[in-house]
Structure formats: C-alpha cells, structure tokens
Amino acid sequence: MPFPAPAPNYLSMTAPPPFDPRTFRQALGTFVTGVTIVTTLDTAGHPAGLTANSFNSVSLDPPMVLWSLALDSTNLDAFRRAPYWAVHVLAAGQEQLSVQFATRETDRFADVRTTEGPAGIPLLEDCAARFVCRAAFEYEGGDHAIFLGQVEAFEQTTRTPLVYHQGRYAGVFPAAPAAAPASSITALEERGLVERTRGRLRLSAEGRVIAEGFVALAESDTATLTAHETAALRHLLPLLG
Ligand SMILES: Cc1cc2nc3c(=O)[nH]c(=O)nc-3n(C[C@H](O)[C@H](O)[C@H](O)COP(=O)(O)O)c2cc1C
Numbered sequence: 001m002p003f004p005a006p007a008p009n010y011l012s013m014t015a016p017p018p019f020d021p022r023t024f025r026q027a028l029g030t031f032v033t034g035v036t037i038v039t040t041l042d043t044a045g046h047p048a049g050l051t052a053n054s055f056n057s058v059s060l061d062p063p064m065v066l067w068s069l070a071l072d073s074t075n076l077d078a079f080r081r082a083p084y085w086a087v088h089v090l091a092a093g094q095e096q097l098s099v100q101f102a103t104r105e106t107d108r109f110a111d112v113r114t115t116e117g118p119a120g121i122p123l124l125e126d127c128a129a130r131f132v133c134r135a136a137f138e139y140e141g142g143d144h145a146i147f148l149g150q151v152e153a154f155e156q157t158t159r160t161p162l163v164y165h166q167g168r169y170a171g172v173f174p175a176a177p178a179a180a181p182a183s184s185i186t187a188l189e190e191r192g193l194v195e196r197t198r199g200r201l202r203l204s205a206e207g208r209v210i211a212e213g214f215v216a217l218a219e220s221d222t223a224t225l226t227a228h229e230t231a232a233l234r235h236l237l238p239l240l241g
Contacts, residue, residue, distance in 0.1 A: 029166040035094075037101045038067055039114075039122045040085040042078035047109050047122040050075050051102040053164050054144070055087055063151040065131055068144040074104065079147060082135055084119045087149075089129040091159035095169045097124075098162065118152065128161040130154060 133149025
C-alpha cells in the first residue's frame with residue numbers, strides 16, 4: 001500500500017539526503033523511549049557508564065537486548081572490551097541520575113550506591129528494571145557501535161519508568177479508553193470542579209487552582225474531550241477529593 005499523502009502538519013517528509021541533522025533528530029525524537037544507564041568496568045578496573053536511550057529488546061529466546069554507543073564516546077574502549085555490562089532502566093524521579101551519567105568530566109558514580117555484578121561490573125540500585133548482560137556481538141552502525149548482549153539475569157521493581165521524548169524527560173501517561181462527551185465537562189462545571197476559560201480548562205478546589213490550561217478545548221458546546229484530555233482529567237480529579 002502506498003504511503004498516505006502527507007497530512008498538512010507533517011514536517012518536511014520529503015527532505016532528500018543529506019538530511020538536515022536538526023529535523024532528522026526531531027523526527028527521531030517522535031519515538032518515545034525510556035532512559036537507561038549502561039554500566040561496566042574498564043580494563044583498569046574503574047566503573048564506567050553512561051546514559052543511553054538507544055536500548056531495545058531484541059530476542060526472547062535466547063534473551064537478548066541491544067543499545068548503541070557513539071564512536072566518539074570516552075567509554076567506547078571500555079564497552080568494546082567488557083565481557084559484561086548492565087542496563088538499568090531509570091524510574092520516574094531519576095532525571096538527575098540521568099544527567100549525571102550524561103555529563104563528561106564528572107565522577108558519574110559519585111554518591112551512587114552500587115553492588116558488584118559478574119566480573120565486578122557496577123550495578124545500580126533502585127531503578128525500574130535491571131538487565132545484566134554478557135557481551136555477545138558488536139556491530140557497525142554509522143557513527144555508533146551497536147552492542148548486543150545476552151541477558152543472564154534481570155530484576156524488575158514496581159517503580160514507574162522515566163520517559164524521554166524530544167529531548168525532554170516526561171512521565172508515563174496511560175491513554176484513556178475513549179473520548180468523553182462534552183456533557184461530562186458540563187457535569188464537572190456544574191459541580192464547580194471545572195471552569196472553562198477561553199477554550200482552556202481550569203480545575204480548582206476550595207478556591208485554589210489545581211491545574212490550568214492543560215487542555216485546549218473548542219469553544220463550541222459540541223466539543224468532546226480527546227482520549228488524552230480525558231486521561232488528564234481522570235488523573236487530576238482524584239486529587240480534588
Ligand atoms: C537521555 C539521554 C540519552 C542518551 N542516549 C545515548 C545513547 O543511546 N548512546 C550514546 O552514545 N550516548 C547517549 N547519550 C549521551 C551520553 O549519555 C553522554 O553524552 C556521553 O556519555 C558523553 O560522555 P562519554 O564520552 O564519556 O561517553 C544520551 C544522553 C541522554 C541525556
């Protein structure tokens with residue numbers, strides 16, 4: 001089936017190579033990811049690691065995962081030679097840890113609690129999930145090296161994962177099953193929970209504004225809430241008690 005004609009809000013779909021790096025990055029940034037920290041031990045026995053969102057699952061049987069590392073990374077040699085590495089899926093609230101492991105010329109492991117994994121690799125605590133991997137393959141991937149690892153052990157916690165989208169940290173936001181009709185907004189207005197101001201919603205309780213301007217609504221009475229807006233309301237309303 002041919003690719004559908006570009007919708008009016010598609011950004012430069014037809015740009016021929018060489019791509020403009022900025023718009024290429026933006027297009028890639030539409031793919032929402034989690035955030036991981038990959039760790040290992042370098043040949044001198046020092047802990048090494050970096051923040052990476054290129055992590056992905058590959059195979060269930062055998063269990064395999066991958067991630068990619070920039071060829072200009074100071075960590076390249078460590079990961080090329082490492083028999084083991086570990087991927088830590090960060091949890092909501094661990095943005096600072098992500099920044100720390102993406103910053104050069106800093107002691108990335110400062111104030112970070114670790115335990116020892118196979119071959120002495122540092123394992124971080126309190127993440128959403130952790131995958132301890134035996135290095136299996138390295139592939140060439142343009143200006144990155146792609147590392148495939150066989151998962152030898154993993155752990156999962158109940159912590160909600162951190163999300164990364166278009167260069168920003170975000171949170172998990174489950175989609176609502178269906179759009180709610182405008183009448184449900186009216187019902188909320190009648191209860192004094194929601195106020196419509198110039199096409200936006202304001203939630204307040206006991207005279208205090210809880211949230212404002214988080215959803216744009218058409219002024220028309222026939223407007224319906226999108227699944228996203230309904231999800232926002234569903235999350236916010238319990239806060240109103
Ligand atoms: C959210 C996020 C995701 C990143 N993902 C990757 C990645 O997948 N691969 C990579 O090589 N660098 C990635 N980086 C950049 C590295 O964390 C960091 O810039 C790099 O480690 C530079 O230091 P180094 O030369 O010591 O490795 C990412 C940075 C951030 C903030």
